[in-house]
Amino acid sequence: MPSDDRLQRYADLALRVGLNLQEGQPLVLSGSAESRPLLRALARSAYRLGARAVVVDLHDPALGRIDLEDVWEAYLDEVPDWFVQARVRAVDAGAAQLSLTDADPFLLRGVDPARLARRMQAAARARRPYLERVGAHKVNWLALGAATPAWARAVFPELAPDETTERLWEAIFATVRLDAPDPEAAWRDHVAALEARAATLNRARFAALIFEGPGTELRVGLAQRHVWKSAVAEAQNGVRFVPNLPTEEVFTAPDPERVEGVVTSTRPLNIGGTLVEGLRVTFAGGRAVELEAAQGLEAVRAVLATDAAAPRLGEVALVETPNPVFDRGRLFLNTLYDENAASHLAFGRAYPDTLGLAEGDDTALTAAGGNASTVHLDWMIGSPEVDVWGERADGARVPLMKRGRWVDAAR
Amino acid sequence: MPSDDRLQRYADLALRVGLNLQEGQPLVLSGSAESRPLLRALARSAYRLGARAVVVDLHDPALGRIDLEDVWEAYLDEVPDWFVQARVRAVDAGAAQLSLTDADPFLLRGVDPARLARRMQAAARARRPYLERVGAHKVNWLALGAATPAWARAVFPELAPDETTERLWEAIFATVRLDAPDPEAAWRDHVAALEARAATLNRARFAALIFEGPGTELRVGLAQRHVWKSAVAEAQNGVRFVPNLPTEEVFTAPDPERVEGVVTSTRPLNIGGTLVEGLRVTFAGGRAVELEAAQGLEAVRAVLATDAAAPRLGEVALVETPNPVFDRGRLFLNTLYDENAASHLAFGRAYPDTLGLAEGDDTALTAAGGNASTVHLDWMIGSPEVDVWGERADGARVPLMKRGRWVDAAR
Numbered sequence: 001m002p003s004d005d006r007l008q009r010y011a012d013l014a015l016r017v018g019l020n021l022q023e024g025q026p027l028v029l030s031g032s033a034e035s036r037p038l039l040r041a042l043a044r045s046a047y048r049l050g051a052r053a054v055v056v057d058l059h060d061p062a063l064g065r066i067d068l069e070d071v072w073e074a075y076l077d078e079v080p081d082w083f084v085q086a087r088v089r090a091v092d093a094g095a096a097q098l099s100l101t102d103a104d105p106f107l108l109r110g111v112d113p114a115r116l117a118r119r120m121q122a123a124a125r126a127r128r129p130y131l132e133r134v135g136a137h138k139v140n141w142l143a144l145g146a147a148t149p150a151w152a153r154a155v156f157p158e159l160a161p162d163e164t165t166e167r168l169w170e171a172i173f174a175t176v177r178l179d180a181p182d183p184e185a186a187w188r189d190h191v192a193a194l195e196a197r198a199a200t201l202n203r204a205r206f207a208a209l210i211f212e213g214p215g216t217e218l219r220v221g222l223a224q225r226h227v228w229k230s231a232v233a234e235a236q237n238g239v240r241f242v243p244n245l246p247t248e249e250v251f252t253a254p255d256p257e258r259v260e261g262v263v264t265s266t267r268p269l270n271i272g273g274t275l276v277e278g279l280r281v282t283f284a285g286g287r288a289v290e291l292e293a294a295q296g297l298e299a300v301r302a303v304l305a306t307d308a309a310a311p312r313l314g315e316v317a318l319v320e321t322p323n324p325v326f327d328r329g330r331l332f333l334n335t336l337y338d339e340n341a342a343s344h345l346a347f348g349r350a351y352p353d354t355l356g357l358a359e360g361d362d363t364a365l366t367a368a369g370g371n372a373s374t375v376h377l378d379w380m381i382g383s384p385e386v387d388v389w390g391e392r393a394d395g396a397r398v399p400l401m402k403r404g405r406w407v408d409a410a411r
Numbered sequence: 412m413p414s415d416d417r418l419q420r421y422a423d424l425a426l427r428v429g430l431n432l433q434e435g436q437p438l439v440l441s442g443s444a445e446s447r448p449l450l451r452a453l454a455r456s457a458y459r460l461g462a463r464a465v466v467v468d469l470h471d472p473a474l475g476r477i478d479l480e481d482v483w484e485a486y487l488d489e490v491p492d493w494f495v496q497a498r499v500r501a502v503d504a505g506a507a508q509l510s511l512t513d514a515d516p517f518l519l520r521g522v523d524p525a526r527l528a529r530r531m532q533a534a535a536r537a538r539r540p541y542l543e544r545v546g547a548h549k550v551n552w553l554a555l556g557a558a559t560p561a562w563a564r565a566v567f568p569e570l571a572p573d574e575t576t577e578r579l580w581e582a583i584f585a586t587v588r589l590d591a592p593d594p595e596a597a598w599r600d601h602v603a604a605l606e607a608r609a610a611t612l613n614r615a616r617f618a619a620l621i622f623e624g625p626g627t628e629l630r631v632g633l634a635q636r637h638v639w640k641s642a643v644a645e646a647q648n649g650v651r652f653v654p655n656l657p658t659e660e661v662f663t664a665p666d667p668e669r670v671e672g673v674v675t676s677t678r679p680l681n682i683g684g685t686l687v688e689g690l691r692v693t694f695a696g697g698r699a700v701e702l703e704a705a706q707g708l709e710a711v712r713a714v715l716a717t718d719a720a721a722p723r724l725g726e727v728a729l730v731e732t733p734n735p736v737f738d739r740g741r742l743f744l745n746t747l748y749d750e751n752a753a754s755h756l757a758f759g760r761a762y763p764d765t766l767g768l769a770e771g772d773d774t775a776l777t778a779a780g781g782n783a784s785t786v787h788l789d790w791m792i793g794s795p796e797v798d799v800w801g802e803r804a805d806g807a808r809v810p811l812m813k814r815g816r817w818v819d820a821a822r
Contacts, residue, residue, distance in 0.1 A: 033444035047481035058469035070458035
């Protein structure tokens, strides 16, 4: 366990530069029972900032697995929404939402995939009213990492079990620049730089991006109404917040019909406990038409079989390397971190705000030229060996990244 | 930690002879995060019995204390009811309710009593819709003990900390006869004996009870419409259940105006972290007019100052000694156990069903001759040195207990 002091500084940073909790605003915290020390630090920090109330929604991952394995077949498709509705009421009452991402990446290994799929769908139906509100930024919210023993053992399998949690905490703290002389100032500078980058890209109005690197020759058409987004969002309650800590990306919506070429993943990918390595995808007319992998290909195929739009792209994100996440040199087995290590693509659903939409029902997404699949699967394609160009409507190419770095970046 | 097997047998016993969970019935479990091993065993057991869903409401006592200490004065009287409403919805959907009693008896030691009182009142207001439903037996419910490290250290302060939790588990298992050759059969016999005892007392229709022992000469008038209750209840959903494990008592409603004499407590009493020892109370006209104690008297005075009916009785319970709770020879610092160790009285509110009422609003309670205070404070007055008589309306006395034992009891 990190010292109380470091945990408290992490909590303070999260509430101030991430969630931007307002005086008099209620707060709902959620996380696994293993993360109680951080949840307590967050509660203390929130009350110091004048939180009207702090309510904590604790869960136990092991109970989730028992539920999946033991519930009778007849009840598999029913998930009560009592506690989801509590979260919905909290959002509607203006409560900020802070969710810890602290899961064991291998928790569901070995669970019958057919039962898993049915249960996950039922759970998603129950959670939809909550996720829609958060997705539409009805209130300020934050996803924040917390090291738990099972997650840490998965990330550092070669270390002695009692060393791993401490190591993962150190990695997490490094990704949020907690050891900078003034972490809050460091974050404000970093966020301003990402916002400036997104603004520049929005002015450029590229028609496509070109990726070139080892095993990669890819052209990603951008949606005509694409908007580049960065770290910062503004909630419907008027609060500006940074929904992910860490965040290193600027991202937008590809055109799901205009992606051509071959792309090779630069990092392994964890899909529900299956590690996918050496993924290589060929696109034609926007669709993934050929898939190869050294390991775990069936897990990718299962995701892409979900619906007709799943084998098409919904997000393209540019991430400069190196950066504090990339520098850890380690797969976190957790999207919050891994997607901020390097430039990435996502199969499936687009973010409504990358198409200029406030909310994202399927009709609105499709009408705006975005992907309305029900899945969203990020995978990393950037590295210090990959170059990126922006392509204008007239075919002219502008270099954006050389060897992983922004061409005009000073650092 | 007890073995998985013993924990599973405890869980099975709780769901079968305590809660009587029905096939196809949803279940809400609640308890502290420390009690996850038992909660997991209960979930497994519930799914084996065909639970439609098992939803777990976890809490962290340390977060509760942070809330009490750190919330700003301006917000002290507001407690959001989002998650209470989730429990209400679950009850209204027919879900059985199982709450673990696993608290650290000294958790709130040192908290500013004025803040504590205001916060507790606000929390009680938020919880009222839930507690009313459970109190009216809208569904089958159960209060069940679980040993946690902080509670165990408080019970066994003389032992090494790493031995205490195991010792408390053993004590808990003994109180529910888990090591009987057939614990379920032992419980069914025990419950039938308590029911028979209540039936006999209901036929007798005593006007008063007389207690005599060291420092005790007390006459407790019974409410004219008093009903003796025992372990078993029938919920509005038609399910018969035993709401407390363990349970050793038969209990009824005294007449709050007709209690006379002196009574000396036979066991210490824990009031929010203050231990009350050697409590001695003189009653006149039903009211406690004189209080003495070797220690902790101010905590009793604070409870009795809550409202005008608090210094009058609301419950009298007869418990044979010895019994498996009494036999532990140890104060559990937890009412579920301590009130089942010996005969006891309670200052404050009466249970509606001991006055033949289904629900208990203040008007109905008062009209039926019961105590409608907002507090309920149990304290032990029985022991193997105390005798009890029933007194008929004509003044004739019938011996009920000699030296702590039912006079007609064979064992």
